[in-house]
Amino acid sequence: MIHAIHDFSAKLRQPSVIGSLETYVAWRQEVRAAREGSLPEPPAPHSAPVSINLDLTTACNYKCTHCIDWDILNTKHRLIEADLRASIAHMAEHGLRSVILIGGGEPTLYPGFVDFVGFLKDLDLSVAVVSNGSRGDRLLGAVERMDERDWIRLSLDSGSNELFIAMHQPNGDTDLDEICSWAPKWKAANPKPRIGFSYIIVWQGATRDGETLHENIHEIALAAERAKEAEFDYISFKPVLERQEDGAEVMDPARADARLADVLGRIRGQVGQAQELADDGFEVYVSTNLASLEDGTWKDLAQQPQTCHMQALRQVLTPLGLYNCPAHRGVDKARIADKDAYADGEKAEATGAALGDILNEFDASHECREVTCLYHDVNWWIEDLIAGKAELVPGHESRDHFL
Numbered sequence: 570m571i572h573a574i575h576d577f578s579a580k581l582r583q584p585s586v587i588g589s590l591e592t593y594v595a596w597r598q599e600v601r602a603a604r605e606g607s608l609p610e611p612p613a614p615h616s617a618p619v620s621i622n623l624d625l626t627t628a629c630n631y632k633c634t635h636c637i638d639w640d641i642l643n644t645k646h647r648l649i650e651a652d653l654r655a656s657i658a659h660m661a662e663h664g665l666r667s668v669i670l671i672g673g674g675e676p677t678l679y680p681g682f683v684d685f686v687g688f689l690k691d692l693d694l695s696v697a698v699v700s701n702g703s704r705g706d707r708l709l710g711a712v713e714r715m716d717e718r719d720w721i722r723l724s725l726d727s728g729s730n731e732l733f734i735a736m737h738q739p740n741g742d743t744d745l746d747e748i749c750s751w752a753p754k755w756k757a758a759n760p761k762p763r764i765g766f767s768y769i770i771v772w773q774g775a776t777r778d779g780e781t782l783h784e785n786i787h788e789i790a791l792a793a794e795r796a797k798e799a800e801f802d803y804i805s806f807k808p809v810l811e812r813q814e815d816g817a818e819v820m821d822p823a824r825a826d827a828r829l830a831d832v833l834g835r836i837r838g839q840v841g842q843a844q845e846l847a848d849d850g851f852e853v854y855v856s857t858n859l860a861s862l863e864d865g866t867w868k869d870l871a872q873q874p875q876t877c878h879m880q881a882l883r884q885v886l887t888p889l890g891l892y893n894c895p896a897h898r899g900v901d902k903a904r905i906a907d908k909d910a911y912a913d914g915e916k917a918e919a920t921g922a923a924l925g926d927i928l929n930e931f932d933a934s935h936e937c938r939e940v941t942c943l944y945h946d947v948n949w950w951i952e953d954l955i956a957g958k959a960e961l962v963p964g965h966e967s968r969d970h971f972l
């Protein structure tokens with residue numbers, strides 16, 4: 570069963586965003602008709618993605634052994650605040666509904682982070698922050714600006730201070746106790762945004778650049794106990810990803826030292842113990858790709874249509890430029906435009922043309938053939954909409970605009 574946070578077709582059918590999808594589907598139908606008639610392709614509509622991942626900075630104060638963005642951390646690339654604000658304001662006028670401040674660096678290290686969250690909220694955008702938790706004070710400032718649509722998720726991946734420090738190698742004396750002590754303060758300041766404890770499950774044999782990572786399966790249940798005690802709203806589990814040579818982020822359980830069945834058995838036992846802690850005030854989520862690993866369907870999630878439609882509806886804006894997908898962040902062939910891609914109408918128009926090119930040229934059936942893609946189902950559904958094999962019917966408004 571798809572969890573609501575990963576039911577992207579339901580999110581796109583909400584009355585507040587269905588117009589963006591209708592516009593996209595109509596454009597792609599016109600493109601196909603033009604091709605069949607050997608006519609010039611119509612230009613992209615003047616629209617923005619519904620949701621973006623925004624990497625505010627490449628700076629990071631940790632050296633996580635399992636970091637997927639290792640190669641782009643702490644580089645000289647910077648966003649220019651004025652261009653960034655102009656881009657976000659332009660996008661908000663043209664369909665942007667949510668921003669996830671995430672990856673490629675630690676968002677709370679961005680100068681003026683709290684003020685920037687306030688800027689996003691003043692535009693009535695939904696805002697999420699994925700953080701290493703080291704700057705509890707800045708997260709407190711952000712929480713004060715957030716509402717019930719928003720969330721903060723901390724990447725903690727451990728249940729003990731010892732494993733936390735071994736896996737994350739933080740600068741200074743930050744540890745798990747210190748980070749978790751902030752959660753009640755955020756809750757007291759503003760109970761509306763949800764606060765999550767994220768746990769990437771690492772099995773023995775997983776590597777980054779040939780280096781072995783710390784296994785953490787044995788601390789899954791311990792982390793859930795800690796998360797509940799520290800007043801997190803939920804803990805979420807997902808499998809470790811590794812970066813392939815071509816840049817794609819993939820789940821590769823074949824590398825596990827032990828037999829996959831044994832690894833899965835241990836994960837299942839620990840996650841089962843964690844799930845026993847769930848109650849009205851504490852949820853335990855298993856990610857779609859972890860669930861697919863469990864039920865043996867994970868290879869199905871790597872069967873993509875030739876065109877990835879999510880490239881138009883969810884993009885990744887970083888100090889290195891605008892990319893088509895979080896799974897290809899920082900990879901040249903996935904780059905759509907410069908970091909000021911939406912800074913004004915002229916640039917947005919050029920970005921629309923570049924989007925048309927990447928939709929035609931980026932063959933997801935090949936480039937994402939190893940990626941257990943969370944957007945697999947929604948991509949095939951949009952493919953059917955364009956082909957006239959499915960009908961677009963408005964759905965329920967959940968006010969969840971994160972893609």
Ligand code: SF4
Binds near residue numbers: 873880936944
């Ligand atoms: S098919 Fe999936 S992994 Fe590939 S670009 Fe699209 S969303 Fe990303």
